[in-house]
Amino acid sequence: MKSLVKFAWLSAGVSLVLLVTATMLGIAAQTATRTGTISGDKMTLDLRTNQFVFTGNCKLIISGPYKATMTSEKMTFKLSAAADAIEQLITHGPTKLSLITEANQDGQQYKVVASASQGATYSRQDEQVVLSGGAEADIISLPEGPTSQRAHFVGDSITANLKTSIIEVDKAHLQVETSLAAESQKQ
Amino acid sequence: MRKRVGLTIVVIVVLAAIVAVIVGTRLSPQVATGPEGSAQQITEPTQPSLEQSTAKLPNLSIEGAQVTQRDEAGRIIWQVSAQGQFGYSENDQVLRAENVRWELTRPGQDSLIVEAPLFLASYPERTITFSKGVSAYTPDRSQLFKMSRLVYQADTERLIAEGGVRFRYGHYQATGSRLIIDNRAQQVRMSGGVHFARVSG
Numbered sequence: 001m002k003s004l005v006k007f008a009w010l011s012a013g014v015s016l017v018l019l020v021t022a023t024m025l026g027i028a029a030q031t032a033t034r035t036g037t038i039s040g041d042k043m044t045l046d047l048r049t050n051q052f053v054f055t056g057n058c059k060l061i062i063s064g065p066y067k068a069t070m071t072s073e074k075m076t077f078k079l080s081a082a083a084d085a086i087e088q089l090i091t092h093g094p095t096k097l098s099l100i101t102e103a104n105q106d107g108q109q110y111k112v113v114a115s116a117s118q119g120a121t122y123s124r125q126d127e128q129v130v131l132s133g134g135a136e137a138d139i140i141s142l143p144e145g146p147t148s149q150r151a152h153f154v155g156d157s158i159t160a161n162l163k164t165s166i167i168e169v170d171k172a173h174l175q176v177e178t179s180l181a182a183e184s185q186k187q
Numbered sequence: 188m189r190k191r192v193g194l195t196i197v198v199i200v201v202l203a204a205i206v207a208v209i210v211g212t213r214l215s216p217q218v219a220t221g222p223e224g225s226a227q228q229i230t231e232p233t234q235p236s237l238e239q240s241t242a243k244l245p246n247l248s249i250e251g252a253q254v255t256q257r258d259e260a261g262r263i264i265w266q267v268s269a270q271g272q273f274g275y276s277e278n279d280q281v282l283r284a285e286n287v288r289w290e291l292t293r294p295g296q297d298s299l300i301v302e303a304p305l306f307l308a309s310y311p312e313r314t315i316t317f318s319k320g321v322s323a324y325t326p327d328r329s330q331l332f333k334m335s336r337l338v339y340q341a342d343t344e345r346l347i348a349e350g351g352v353r354f355r356y357g358h359y360q361a362t363g364s365r366l367i368i369d370n371r372a373q374q375v376r377m378s379g380g381v382h383f384a385r386v387s388g
Contacts, residue, residue, distance in 0.1 A: 037384040043361055045375040047296060054381065083329070083357020084385070 036062045036086050036124075038075065052077050060089060060122065065102040066162055070095060070120060070129065089122040097129055100142070101165040109142040112167060114158055127163040132156070137167060254282065265291045265315075265339075267306060280310040289317070291339070291346075293370050297325040299346070301337060315339040321348070330375075331355035334366065344370040352377065360386045 041056025058075040062068040072091035080087050097120065099112040118133025131137075135158040141149040155169040253268040269284035276283070287306040291299045303317035316338050323332040323346070335350025346368040354361040354377060364379025 035385055037382065039380070039382045041378065041381065043363070043377040043381040043383065045356065047373040047375065052383075054383075079357060079359065083359065085358075 035064065036060060038077075038086075038089075040075065050078055052079075058091070062122075062162070066165070067100045068129065068160075068162055069098045070122065072096075072119070085124055086122075087124055091120045093117075093119060095120040095131060097131060097160065099129075099160060099162065104165070110165065111140045111142055111144060112160060113138045113140075114160065116158070126161070128159055128161045131158045131160070135169070137169070139167060252284075254284075263292050264341075265289060267308075269306065282306075282308040282310075287317075289315070291370075296370075296373060297327065297330075299368070300324055300326065303337070313341040315341075323348075329357065332366070332368075346370070352379075355386070358385055359383060 038054055038058065038060050040054035040058040042054070044053045044055075045051070046053075054075040056073065058072050060068075060070040060075065070089075070091060072093060072095040074092040075089055076092070077086050077089035079085065095116050097112070097114040099114075101110045101112065103109045114131055114135065114137035116131035116133050116135040120129055120131045122129050133156070135153075135155050137153045137158050137160075139149075139151045139153075151174065153167070153169045154173040156171040158170070159168040160166075161168070252271070252273065253266065254273060255266045256264045258264050267284065267287050267289040269288075270286040271284065274283040275281070284306045285304060287301075287303055289301040289303070289306065291301070293299060301317055301321060301323045303321040304319035306315065306317055308315045316336070318336045321332075321334050321337045323334075323337065324330060331354070332348060333351070333353040334348035336348070338347045339345075340347065348366040348368070349364070352363050352366040354363075354366060354375060356375075361377055361381055361383045363377040363381040365377065367374075367376045369376065
């Protein structure tokens, strides 16, 4: 029999680090090709500053061992000096992030659906996305179904490390839902 | 009787000679007096040369298959060379050429080179239209553009591209339906379902 179960409230000001996958260090050391594509209604490149601005239905897709999709009405970014990589991308206003994590050592993958009202920052060097302002995230174990483990976070900001699959929530309020049946079967 | 016949023949011959002289005179080139009293031959009217036709256009010089447009200070604004001949329509004030290489000088930034099968420069509209498959690039090839049609607006110093526009910048390529290269603002603006992705090579 399936059912629910845990609720936890964490006090404000406390930073919560949730290890979504077991140990990703070995996997993180692997080299993998990641490609980023951006689409939108309009694009402006300022040739003096080499800054790109996308507006209208903007979508960033990062594909590789994981798949991350970020949507917003406005995105700005710069390319590296060699113009061969997106260094840092900033979204302005309400932003949504969808992430399918890399499989961990047990082959488990997670789906993360997050949002924020102020915006988000993607850093290529750190391979992480920081969602700011009224951030929320749902984490679901895959394959998604009635037995999936689910967690819901609310915080000031949420940092999703794409490389290690660690989700960090600042000033968090956490709600976890899991399946006893599923857990007992594993044992 | 014989005398009358002889006289008649003489009269006819004389009249024929007079008619021949008159007709001959009319058909021969006219001779006019030159400014210093020298005789100048006025030839049959011919089509004016490109240099003569475009002489009224400001700051435009034509040498062989190359046309150069300069500003008031004599600085080159653009220069175009063509594989074939330039044609100029005096009525429309349109300069036409095929298979051109056009170079636009852009103060403060690299020049832009445009290659196109068809070139039309309209002086009344102050525009240059490139069509039939256009490519444009900076000399170091860090910026590459492909489009069906490109229009240069002299007044705004903008280049407007339409039709399957591709913009290659470093290792990335943007595609869309319309692009504006704003030389004053030093901006490239694209619209119409823009897709930006890394490309190999």
